[in-house]
Amino acid sequence: MSHAGPGRPRLHAPRRPGNTARAEILDAAAELFTTRGFATTSTRLIAEAVGIRQASLYNHFATKNDILVALLEDTVAPTLDFADDLDGTLSPEVRLCALAWFDAAQLCAGRWNLGALYHLPELRTEPFASFRSDRERLMFRYRELAALLVGASDPRVDLPFRLVESVIATRADTGEVDASLPETVATAALTVLGVGDPASVTGAARALVVGVPGELMPDAVQVPVRSSEVG
Numbered sequence: 001m002s003h004a005g006p007g008r009p010r011l012h013a014p015r016r017p018g019n020t021a022r023a024e025i026l027d028a029a030a031e032l033f034t035t036r037g038f039a040t041t042s043t044r045l046i047a048e049a050v051g052i053r054q055a056s057l058y059n060h061f062a063t064k065n066d067i068l069v070a071l072l073e074d075t076v077a078p079t080l081d082f083a084d085d086l087d088g089t090l091s092p093e094v095r096l097c098a099l100a101w102f103d104a105a106q107l108c109a110g111r112w113n114l115g116a117l118y119h120l121p122e123l124r125t126e127p128f129a130s131f132r133s134d135r136e137r138l139m140f141r142y143r144e145l146a147a148l149l150v151g152a153s154d155p156r157v158d159l160p161f162r163l164v165e166s167v168i169a170t171r172a173d174t175g176e177v178d179a180s181l182p183e184t185v186a187t188a189a190l191t192v193l194g195v196g197d198p199a200s201v202t203g204a205a206r207a208l209v210v211g212v213p214g215e216l217m218p219d220a221v222q223v224p225v226r227s228s229e230v231g
Contacts (some may be wrong), residue, residue, distance in 0.1 A: 021050070021052065021056070021060060022060045022061075024050045025046060025047075025050055025052075025057055025060055025061065025067065026067065026070060026071055026074075027111065027112075028046050028049035028050045029041070029046045029064075029067045029068070029071065030071055030110070030111065030112035030114060031049070031111075031112055032045060032046060032049060033068065033071070033112075033114075033117060034112045034113055034114065034116055034117065035112075038064075038068065038117065038120055038122060039122075041064070042064070043057055043058070043061075043063075043064050043067075046064075046067070063127075065122070065127040065128070066127075068117070068122075068128075069127060069128060069130070069131060071114055071117075072114065072117065072118075072123075072128070072131045073130070073131055073134065074114075075106065075107065075110070075114050075115060076131070076134045076135055076138055077134065078102075078106055079099070079102060079103045079106055079138060080134060080137065080138055080141075082098075082099065082102045082103075083099050083138070083141045086098060086099065086208070090204070091201075092145045092146075092148035092149055093149065093190060093195050093201045094201055094204045094205050094208070095145055096142070096145040096146060096149070096160060096189060096190070096193075097186045097187070097189065097190055097198075097201050097202055097204075097205035098186075098204075098205035098208040098209055099141065099142065099145065100142075100160055100163070100164050100182075100185060100186040100189040101182050101183060101185075101186035101202075101205055101206070101209050102182075102208075102209050103138070103164045104164045104167050104181065104182035104185040104186065105182040105209070107164070107165070107167050107168060107171075108167055108171065108177045108181060108182060113168060113171040113172055115165065115167075115168035115171075116168055116171070116172055118135070118165075118168070138161075139161050142157075142158075142160045142161035142164075143157045143158065143161070145160075146158075146159070146160055146193055149193045149194070149195065150193050150194065156192055156193055156194075159189070159192045159193070160189035160192070160193070163185055163188050163189050163192065164185055164189065166185070167181055167182070167185060183202065183206070186202060186205060187199075187202055190202075
């Protein structure tokens with residue numbers, strides 16, 4: 001197989017999803033980080049997986065850490081935005097269920113299981129401080145809503161957030177997740193807090209998740225509309 005000359009920006013035709021080189025770089029890095037490992041993946045390997053020169057990659061990301069930060073931020077930023085937009089007049093049960101549903105769906109939706117990278121030792125270092133802060137802020141949202149249901153001193157306030165992130169392990173164990181998993185996890189988050197009739201709550205939460213504009217959600221997050229919701 002012949003190699004391209006140094007003056008050519010690509011080694012071969014684009015083969016990654018995404019409309020930009022940046023999106024292709026992120027997809028390639030996500031695959032390599034989750035399958036090969038972050039420490040053993042170099043920017044050279046990422047560039048080769050995209051089909052660009054290593055120097056071209058640096059036009060988009062200065063370091064490998066910057067690539068990982070961008071990937072991780074994309075796993076929490078949409079959920080934080082969703083939480084910020086929830087109507088504060090809704091019951092805490094509905095808001096918690098909708099948040100858990102949307103968050104679990106986000107973690108299930110990506111091509112690569114990026115949540116599996118949350119516990120990398122590198123994430124304890126300064127370049128990832130912003131991501132750690134955002135994830136802690138999201139955790140606080142769960143605790144805040146759970147505390148409205150069971151009280152701030154109840155140890156169960158931490159369970160909804162942990163239940164949602166359990167989908168990461170499910171993906172790692174099975175390689176895929178059932179489309180109903182986000183709803184199942186959201187319902188479980190209510191059950192562990194002692195909500196007596198979770199079915200009535202999930203109906204309202206479902207409407208909130210379905211109502212999110214499609215361009216703000218990956219295709220895999222889209223919630224199919226049931227026949228009872230039509231007409």
